[in-house]
Amino acid sequence: RIFESLNSTGLELSQADLIRNYILMGLEPNEQIRIFNEYWDIIEQNAKDLEKEESKVSDFIRDYLTYKTKKIPNKAKVYEEFKARYSARNSRFYQETLQEIKEFSFHYAKLLNPVKENNTQLRKQLDYIKRLEINISFPFLLPVYSDYTNKQITIEQFEAVLKLVQSFVWRRFIISLPTNALNKIFMTLYNDVDTTRYLPSIQKALMRKKGVQKFPTNKEIEVALEEKDVYNIQSKNRIYFLELLENHENREYVSIENNDITIEHIFPQTPDEVWYNKLDDKTISLFRDKFLNTISNLTLSGNNGSLSNKYFLEKKSMNKDGKQQGYNFSRLWLNQYLREIDEWNLETLKTRFRLLLDRFYKIWE
Numbered sequence: 001r002i003f004e005s006l007n008s009t010g011l012e013l014s015q016a017d018l019i020r021n022y023i024l025m026g027l028e029p030n031e032q033i034r035i036f037n038e039y040w041d042i043i044e045q046n047a048k049d050l051e052k053e054e055s056k057v058s059d060f061i062r063d064y065l066t067y068k069t070k071k072i073p074n075k076a077k078v079y080e081e082f083k084a085r086y087s088a089r090n091s092r093f094y095q096e097t098l099q100e101i102k103e104f105s106f107h108y109a110k111l112l113n114p115v116k117e118n119n120t121q122l123r124k125q126l127d128y129i130k131r132l133e134i135n136i137s138f139p140f141l142l143p144v145y146s147d148y149t150n151k152q153i154t155i156e157q158f159e160a161v162l163k164l165v166q167s168f169v170w171r172r173f174i175i176s177l178p179t180n181a182l183n184k185i186f187m188t189l190y191n192d193v194d195t196t197r198y199l200p201s202i203q204k205a206l207m208r209k210k211g212v213q214k215f216p217t218n219k220e221i222e223v224a225l226e227e228k229d230v231y232n233i234q235s236k237n238r239i240y241f242l243e244l245l246e247n248h249e250n251r252e253y254v255s256i257e258n259n260d261i262t263i264e265h266i267f268p269q270t271p272d273e274v275w276y277n278k279l280d281d282k283t284i285s286l287f288r289d290k291f292l293n294t295i296s297n298l299t300l301s302g303n304n305g306s307l308s309n310k311y312f313l314e315k316k317s318m319n320k321d322g323k324q325q326g327y328n329f330s331r332l333w334l335n336q337y338l339r340e341i342d343e344w345n346l347e348t349l350k351t352r353f354r355l356l357l358d359r360f361y362k363i364w365e
Contacts, residue, residue, distance in 0.1 A: 043101060
């Protein structure tokens with residue numbers, strides 16, 4: 001009661017502080033210490049974002065309650081919701097409920113900090129989800145993680161679910177659907193899981209969504225992606241997009257989060273005079289106004305400074321001081337098609353778009 005009244009006088013206690021006090025108050029001192037050590041302290045350690053050095057206990061309890069109640073508590077009312085749901089702090093609460101919250105906190109730790117997941121494939125997918133900041137999916141992924149840990153699904157099934165979540169969210173991003181619709185989708189999605197047909201049941205549930213909640217089709221992706229500016233989107237999204245395109249079925253993984261590899265415009269942002277001599281005005285205008293920052297005109301290079309605004313053929317074959325700056329010498333998949341052509345015009349841009357689109361469909365099914 002003192003803690004609650006302190007809160008009302010403006011000395012802000014976090015929702016997590018209030019929940020901890022609620023769990024512990026009324027217990028004998030020895031029992032308080034036992035419950036704290038066996039449960040709460042472990043929950044607090046797990047619900048920590050190690051990168052930002054932030055406690056995420058309030059968020060974790062909120063996601064747990066969302067999964068349990070199929071309602072999303074207001075961030076400022078997580079404690080009230082918790083207290084209302086667990087008004088009877090009996091032996092069952094201390095033995096079963098706290099035990100489950102503790103178990104879920106271990107999954108939460110890996111969602112927040114993928115580095116804690118030992119399996120390389122899972123860690124990679126969790127890292128992508130973290131990069132895209134799809135925390136909105138946690139109320140759904142927590143019980144799925146639990147199913148994987150309890151061997152109710154295989155590692156392949158779990159990895160497929162993590163990829164499906166990305167496909168759903170990334171496709172929606174490409175066609176500019178609102179992200180606020182995702183809250184309600186992930187809040188109830190676990191209800192649709194059929195344990196005998198685990199992945200197909202989730203796929204089916206998502207494919208049934210309509211309107212602003214829909215799962216975008218290939219045709220919708222094609223129309224939107226051809227002209228979408230993917231250069232001026234958030235850096236994390238841009239890196240994610242190019243990194244996955246580059247590394248699909250690639251045995252030599254290329255990390256784009258390093259300073260050596262940067263994004264290169266094939267038709268430059270400020271083209272050299274040669275471009276104007278080689279291409280007609282209409283083509284120049286379309287490149288500049290419509291396709292400049294689209295995926296078809298973007299690639300990756302470790303020699304962006306050297307290639308600069310040069311004409312395509314010069315970029316392709318550049319080998320200043322034997323340093324092999326040109327596309328011809330690149331080992332990157334994104335530059336493969338550029339090695340095969342001798343000019344960059346609307347026709348070659350469209351051919352490259354088809355290649356990228358086919359790859360998109362394989363990655364984000």
